[in-house]
Amino acid sequence: MMADDSTVSDVLIVGAGPAGSHLAYLLAQQGLQVTIIDKQAFPRAKVCGGGLSRKAMDLLGFELGAAMHQPIGGAILTYGNRGAVLKEMQPMAACTVVRSEFDQMLLERACAKGVRFCPETAFVDAAESADGISVTTSRGILRSRLLLAADGAASAVRNRLFGKDLVAYVPALEAMVWPEEGALERFGQRALFDFDGMPHGYGWIFPKRDHFNVGVYSPFGGTALRQHLDRFTAAYASLQRPHKVEYQGYIIPLANRRRLFQRGRVWLLGDAAGLAEALFGEGIYFALKTATLAARAIAADGLRGDSMAYSRLLQRELLPELRAANWMAQLVYRFPKLAFSHLVLNQRINQDFAGLISGEMGYRDCLRKTLLGFPRWLMPSTAPDAARIDSC
Ligand SMILES: Cc1cc2nc3c(=O)[nH]c(=O)nc-3n(C[C@H](O)[C@H](O)[C@H](O)COP(=O)(O)OP(=O)(O)OC[C@H]3O[C@@H](n4cnc5c(N)ncnc54)[C@H](O)[C@@H]3O)c2cc1C
Structure with missing residues (x-):
């Protein structure tokens, strides 16, 4: 040139x-x-989990074709894989890609x-x-x-x-795991979110065509990410005895x-x-x-x-939505155990969270509704509408 x-x-x-x-x-x-x-x-x-929300697909406005690895029609929500619930997210709320x-x-x-x-x-x-x-x-x-x-x-x-x-940023770490036979099929078209996967953050498992992308992230940052990722992956049978694992980390910029x-x-x-x-x-x-x-x-x-x-x-x-997302993150990850049992498992609220991913719900509306429901979600939680499933 x-x-x-x-x-x-x-x-x-x-x-x-x-x-x-x-x-x-x-x-x-x-x-x-x-x-x-x-x-x-x-x-x-x-370096990226390759989770592509439906709002991102809608914004692009064309069919991804072979670039789509898995449509995501359900979210497995768990806290340390000690029991999990399945939140159906139909129609497809997201998909996975390889960047x-x-x-x-x-x-x-x-x-x-x-x-x-x-x-x-x-x-x-x-x-x-x-x-x-x-x-x-x-x-x-x-x-x-x-x-x-x-x-x-x-x-x-x-x-x-x-x-x-x-710009202020935080680190995130992921592993690409090529699992043993049958693990991807068992997982199906579901993404897993574990709110005990990382202190004051979460761990994810995203299925791709021939591997899982597994990672940990906290909006508060944090150290020893490799230890957290190892603890997180150790909790899942689907991730044991892999053929191959590759680790990679990078930063996520959260504020200007x-x-x-x-x-x-x-x-x-x-x-x-x-x-x-x-x-x-x-x-x-x-x-x-x-x-x-x-x-x-x-x-x-x-x-x-x-x-x-x-x-x-x-x-x-854009900025008002990102500010609201930041408040939501404070609410969810400051006291993660409480947030998991009272917010994540709350059927109305997790419906709104799914809407954030699909684009049916904005962050400001979600924050407003979550705060207005504050007295109700502080009460002992009722059984979630999502189906309880076996650990993964
Ligand atoms: C571990 C991890 C997991 C993530 N998972 C997800 C996820 O599942 N879903 C999601 O939506 N987001 C995820 N993200 C965030 C997402 O990857 C980024 O927000 C997204 O890639 C930003 O896109 P971009 O186009 O701004 O920049 P990038 O995708 O980073 O592209 C920047 C480009 O600039 C080029 N470049 C850099 N420096 C120079 C230079 N000096 N000269 C010329 N070119 C240069 C690079 O080569 C690169 O091609 C994740 C991030 C991390 C770290």
Whole structure:
């Protein structure tokens, strides 16, 4: 590729994850000239549970086809696998994907619209001029009118141009487990959430076509994640005697400390902006949502360096939901045992929680309803409507 490319794109996107590729697709649809760079060659692996909520699928608006590993029609809710209940979530509230395949599909979809992709090209620095921005990459200089940073939780663009302390994040650890014969079939189309899987957090088991993705996360952060993950996996028969296990960890960005999402011609999206949610650690939907809001802002205001339309849309349509998600996380994980017996097993409340995943319920509404029900859910809990099932 280029040493000093004289082509000026309308938009240069850094990072070909869900935020970057979806944005590239939407902007190409608007007829803009879009270049997207990624420091890695594609397809590339990405640390992620690969749980894709129905609201994320709806936002994408197309059939995932072979990229869908399992439709998820039920949630197994448990506290340390000492008895569990099955919450039916019909129609499909989520599905599982493997990120290398899912991200490749989104990138191909953008390229089919005319987006230029430069793999193995890392962002290094950027300098603005009156009518554009000049971006130094590991392979030379690229010019554009706007620089849209979708380069993930450890964003180099953010660190270089907005400062290193803008985003607060927590670690999460996962294992890919290729189990013994029959374990995946026994699990079926269910995702498991164990509220004793990690102190002040949860553990998950997501089934894929040929393996489980198993992980632990707490919005309060925490240490010794490997010990928690080992304790969590030891509680499940389905995870014993595996053929192969691979561990990987990364960070989930839960807050943008200064609510700063754009500076001149540079905008931050998805994880780079610090916009994952705290209750489940879900980030893909919010990455896609920032892409749709950035595309709307550009459709409204064009490629002006002084437009604040993107920040306004975030303030109006996304941040209040993420704040409510944060409150929900405080409510659930501060006293997890109490929350499990009185909130998670409460049929009305877990119906709302399922609605958060499918998109039928917003976080603000869910928080309001949960708080209004406070006197009722403090009373001794009645039997849940969900079916009790054997431990897994
Ligand atoms: C253990 C774990 C489990 C998770 N599980 C789930 C889950 O089940 N469901 C869910 O919704 N979310 C989950 N998340 C969160 C989710 O992975 C992220 O929120 C999501 O990937 C954010 O998408 P993005 O497009 O903003 O960034 P990313 O997907 O991180 O993409 C960023 C891209 O930028 C590229 N890049 C980075 N630096 C540079 C650079 N300097 N120059 C050029 N390119 C660069 C990277 O190579 C990458 O391709 C999980 C996170 C973790 C850590």
